[in-house]
Amino acid sequence: MSETMVKAEEVHKRFGQLEVLKGISLEVAPGEVMCLLGPSGSGKSTLLRCVNHLEKIHRGRIWVDGELVGYREDGGKLYELPESEITQHRAEVGMVFQRFNLFPHMTAIQNVIEAPIRVKKRPKREAIASGRELLQRVGLADKVDEYPARLSGGQQQRVAIARALAMEPKLMLFDEVTSALDPELVKEVLDVMRDLARLGMTMIVVTHEIGFARDVADQVVFMDEGVVVEEGAPSQVLDNPHEERTKRFLGLVLEH
């Protein structure tokens, strides 16, 4: 394993004329939890999507576990990776989305075993056995054969986490995973994430849950308008922010 799990160097990304990332650099060590905070439109989710190459970056470099994301560098020249290699990299990085994005035509267990069977070519019986174990781990042993439409938001999101874990990723990306949930369902999802962090999973978490960031994060990064405004330990960024923008944002988020 490489010394840094994720390394981003001067990452730029634009959509048409709009520049959403303006030179982001950061590092996440193996086993570390990094929380990305910031107002909507600050580029947090885009950065996350660049890490597994769902979005292409325009400048800079991103490495996951020592491997360049999306490209091969040879003699100072960049070559786009073929799809087969990109999918292989993505298979090692789990991602959970704000709106769950479960496959609605598949039951919980079918959602979980789809990628292990199709991508990792694991035997079906084996995939089902470990899929059941994962669903049990996220507290859904009795919902194995339910379709997503019959699950609550919190349950759907826990299936989505199990689905990502089924690929045995070395890194997990969480994109505002509790933002679409009713308030009383947020805790059950955060608890699963706390467990994961305790077990040593490397995680990048885009969130508005300041309490979660304070408890779980090793590093907090505050972003605004495509740049990193402030970063450091949670006690520093959340309790003693230096920057005016960080203070203003935390004031707004913590007000209610």
Added chain:
Amino acid sequence: MATPTRTADEITRTEPPDEIQAVPVRHPGRWIAAAVVAVLIVALAHSVATNPRFEWGVVGDYLFSSRILKGLVVTIELTVVAMAIGIILGVVLALMRMSESALLSGASWVYIWLLRGTPVLVQILFWNFIAALYPTVGLGIPFGPSFIHLDANSLITPFVAAMLALGLNEGAYMSEIVRAGIISVEEGQTDAAQALGMARLQTMRRVVLPQAMRAIIPPTGYETISMLKTTSLVAFIGLADLLYSAQLIYSVNYKTIPLLITASIWYLAVTSVLSVGQYYIERHYGRGRAREAEPTLLERLRAGLFPRHADVKPLPEPPKMPEDHR
């Protein structure tokens, strides 16, 4: 002034109020309209039963005659083959249309423009007379030597011409249906599949298309029923389908009306069967969306006829999608 807090027990009254028993509003207009329609129905039924020129006896004689049944088989074969060509071509054209390559999407656009912009009857005639344009069909290297030569006149029989014309035309319509279906699937589905490491083709086949089917099936059923009827145009190129077989018979015996009725009965029978089939296919692709499985046709029929006694599951609530939580 603050209202004192009340518990649920205090709020709930011990005696619920009486159930409402109101006199319903009368609808005289509805009754008059129903009476008018009833009279019309009776008059029509009377005329159909008593007008000797319907010649129901002749209809009965020909309904299962071998020539009519052969024509029916040709009609069904043509429908099946043309729809198969149309669906496969439709998927290909839709994927081309959504391709990032300007040439692929442009070619698809032109194809659709051309085949939707001209009458299908003209296309049927074109394919029938294709030998006038290309007397021989060869297989070989483009712009180079060809190895196999075939006479277009013997290769393109009326059936082949009809099959090609209807199938290629249907492809243009199906491609728009397939494209609309694919677009209807949320982008988050593709994101999720790709984040799991699924390749683009896998994502399309396993995740996007099965969901697109929900939007694709109903108009495809409509297209199939429409195709069954459109095949009757092949009478123009002398292909003995259901309609043309009937025409061939009445051109000899002059029993025009009974034979047209005979053909119509078969068209109606097949479209009815297709409609039932469509219902069950839609039910299959709706799985996972509704909270309860939709009732089968029989269950629904029973519920309609004996509303109180039938043991029927309630109709499903509208599907609840994750977007609702936003």
